[in-house]
Amino acid sequence: MSTVLDISNKNVPGSDLPAKPEESVQYVNELTTLNLGPTHPATHGIFQNILQMDGEKIVSGEQTIGYIHRAFEKIAERRPFYQITTLTDRMNYCSSPINNFGWHMTVEKLLGVTVPKRAEYIRVIMMELARIADHLICNGILGVDTGAFTGFLYLFEERENIYEIYEEVCGARLTTNMGRIGGMERDLSAEAIRKIRAFIKRFPPIMREFEKLFNRNRIFMDRIVNVGGISAERALNYGFTGPNLRAAGVDYDVRVMNPYSSYQDFEFDIPVGQSGDTYDRFMVRNEEIWQSLRIIEQALENLPEGPYFADAPEYYLPPKKEVYRNMEALIYHFKIVMGEIDAPVGEVYHAVEGGNGELGFYLISDGGRAPYRLHFRRPSFIYYQAYPEMCVGTTLSDAIVIMSSLNVIAGELDA
Amino acid sequence: MTNEEVAKDLIRQFGEDVYDFDDPHGMLTLSTTREQIIPMLQYLKNHTIYQISFLTTLCGIHYPDDPNPEREFCVVYQLHSLVNNFRIRIKVFLSEADLHIPTATTVYMSANWMERETYDFFGIIFDGHPKLIRILNMEDMDYFPMRKQYPLEDPTREDKIDALFGR
Numbered sequence: 001m002s003t004v005l006d007i008s009n010k011n012v013p014g015s016d017l018p019a020k021p022e023e024s025v026q027y028v029n030e031l032t033t034l035n036l037g038p039t040h041p042a043t044h045g046i047f048q049n050i051l052q053m054d055g056e057k058i059v060s061g062e063q064t065i066g067y068i069h070r071a072f073e074k075i076a077e078r079r080p081f082y083q084i085t086t087l088t089d090r091m092n093y094c095s096s097p098i099n100n101f102g103w104h105m106t107v108e109k110l111l112g113v114t115v116p117k118r119a120e121y122i123r124v125i126m127m128e129l130a131r132i133a134d135h136l137i138c139n140g141i142l143g144v145d146t147g148a149f150t151g152f153l154y155l156f157e158e159r160e161n162i163y164e165i166y167e168e169v170c171g172a173r174l175t176t177n178m179g180r181i182g183g184m185e186r187d188l189s190a191e192a193i194r195k196i197r198a199f200i201k202r203f204p205p206i207m208r209e210f211e212k213l214f215n216r217n218r219i220f221m222d223r224i225v226n227v228g229g230i231s232a233e234r235a236l237n238y239g240f241t242g243p244n245l246r247a248a249g250v251d252y253d254v255r256v257m258n259p260y261s262s263y264q265d266f267e268f269d270i271p272v273g274q275s276g277d278t279y280d281r282f283m284v285r286n287e288e289i290w291q292s293l294r295i296i297e298q299a300l301e302n303l304p305e306g307p308y309f310a311d312a313p314e315y316y317l318p319p320k321k322e323v324y325r326n327m328e329a330l331i332y333h334f335k336i337v338m339g340e341i342d343a344p345v346g347e348v349y350h351a352v353e354g355g356n357g358e359l360g361f362y363l364i365s366d367g368g369r370a371p372y373r374l375h376f377r378r379p380s381f382i383y384y385q386a387y388p389e390m391c392v393g394t395t396l397s398d399a400i401v402i403m404s405s406l407n408v409i410a411g412e413l414d415a
Numbered sequence: 416m417t418n419e420e421v422a423k424d425l426i427r428q429f430g431e432d433v434y435d436f437d438d439p440h441g442m443l444t445l446s447t448t449r450e451q452i453i454p455m456l457q458y459l460k461n462h463t464i465y466q467i468s469f470l471t472t473l474c475g476i477h478y479p480d481d482p483n484p485e486r487e488f489c490v491v492y493q494l495h496s497l498v499n500n501f502r503i504r505i506k507v508f509l510s511e512a513d514l515h516i517p518t519a520t521t522v523y524m525s526a527n528w529m530e531r532e533t534y535d536f537f538g539i540i541f542d543g544h545p546k547l548i549r550i551l552n553m554e555d556m557d558y559f560p561m562r563k564q565y566p567l568e569d570p571t572r573e574d575k576i577d578a579l580f581g582r
Contacts, residue, residue, distance in 0.1 A: 066551035239525030347439045375474040
């Protein structure tokens with residue numbers, strides 16, 4: 001199964017990397033208030049930070065969020081289950097398929113639907129592609145924020161290829177609305193498989209080149225080693241999950257601890273860091289990209305034959321051909337589209353490993369067509385709280401790098 | 416470490432103050448009083464075997480149709496023991512007349528924004544919270560939008576009657 005892999009190695013012979021910031025910084029001068037955001041280009045989203053600066057050093061920070069709050073939890077209380085998928089798209093829009101499938105799996109858990117293996121494997125492939133796309137953006141932009149644009153452009157070409165695979169699988173690129181409750185809306189086409197195979201062949205050399213450019217780059221390391229570190233204990237107390245928590249040295253991964261969608265079938269490592277600093281976060285994400293590739297290869301290799309959707313006529317739209325010829329199929333089609341189907345009463349929490357960590361769905365159904373209450377556990381909303389603490393004592397340029405490496409996605413933050 | 420074991424231990428520890436045990440989809444669910452919630456979080460966190468020391472979510476629920484006015488609002492804490500891979504859900508019911516509950520920020524730093532969000536959506540007041548102001552909505556909003564009495568769509572519109580759409 002899965003093993004833990006320590007990727008943290010900062011010992012470069014002959015280098016004198018910056019020391020950790022001292023425990024208490026002495027401030028003597030008058031403080032300056034600096035308004036970082038809400039539309040600062042380096043914040044990659046709309047959020048404001050009011051920083052108190054003593055010269056170059058940050059003394060304290062305060063975040064204001066909610067600029068793109070769209071009340072998803074309220075909207076969800078009026079929508080039938082299948083219509084909520086499009087809301088989840090817009091949370092972490094860098095890895096929409098993970099959100100889509102996470103929601104579908106939550107509903108399937110409530111309904112007690114078992115999804116066939118083939119659908120689960122297709123989901124795994126798409127989720128891992130989404131994870132790669134998510135991490136590519138985060139690490140690429142971290143390069144941009146430290147002044148290296150090249151890596152970002154290299155990686156974005158590959159992200160484009162991932163989006164083309166999405167397009168082949170579901171027809172959309174960014175807000176994917178991929179899959180259906182009960183499985184996938186269509187089987188993996190030969191063209192999709194060809195594209196995935198082409199991707200896993202073409203991508204590794206580019207990723208290696210990217211790593212060669214950054215991983216041991218002296219300038220890059222000087223900028224990010226020991227910047228924005230957080231201890232494992234603090235990270236857990238702040239509710240960190242995902243790559244940011246693993247960078248602090250805790251090997252918590254939902255895919256391993258509570259396997260869903262057949263993740264127990266695959267062999268992969270959990271990369272962990274040591275000091276939870278920006279460099280560790282960067283390295284953990286890089287390594288996770290490799291592990292995701294491993295999972296995709298295994299899933300493609302062992303892709304089972306069989307149906308790609310479950311027998312859940314009340315939730316899974318019947319094939320269009322059937323709708324025209326078969327009375328029952330027409331009735332179900334109408335009932336699903338109009339949201340006439342009442343869900344069973346129940347209360348369920350389901351978590352998936354999103355691009356940023358544990359993405360949870362807490363669904364309470366009172367037996368109506370829409371959820372009675374739906375709460376999203378959005379990882380970035382929870383760990384972004386720690387941002388001021390991580391910034392104190394660093395400079396403004398470090399604060400930008402820390403935010404970038406935390407991968408705070410505005411859509412997920414504000415829901 | 417099973418649901419039953421933890422439930423029995425909590426009954427031993429908190430007696431009458433834990434009730435409504437259930438395990439929907441395998442997750443131990445129970446209710447407690449607002450006086451006991453913080454001691455219970457502390458107890459679970461500091462327990463040498465359980466080590467339930469990760470706050471996964473904290474959110475509110477509104478039940479305006481509950482016949483018992485003491486159960487109109489609910490605050491749900493979902494906790495996780497990363498060591499034992501054990502999840503537990505603790506609920507605290509509140510009445511609209513007295514929407515106060517002690518803050519969990521003394522136990523978990525992560526509760527800070529989750530409590531602010533719950534306040535923002537439902538108006539539940541977390542006593543002792545370091546900065547209990549709205550977080551996602553604007554400061555001058557004068558209602559709590561996730562309460563059930565606020566409809567999502569404009570109720571004056573006649574072309575969107577719920578009856579027509581089965582809502």
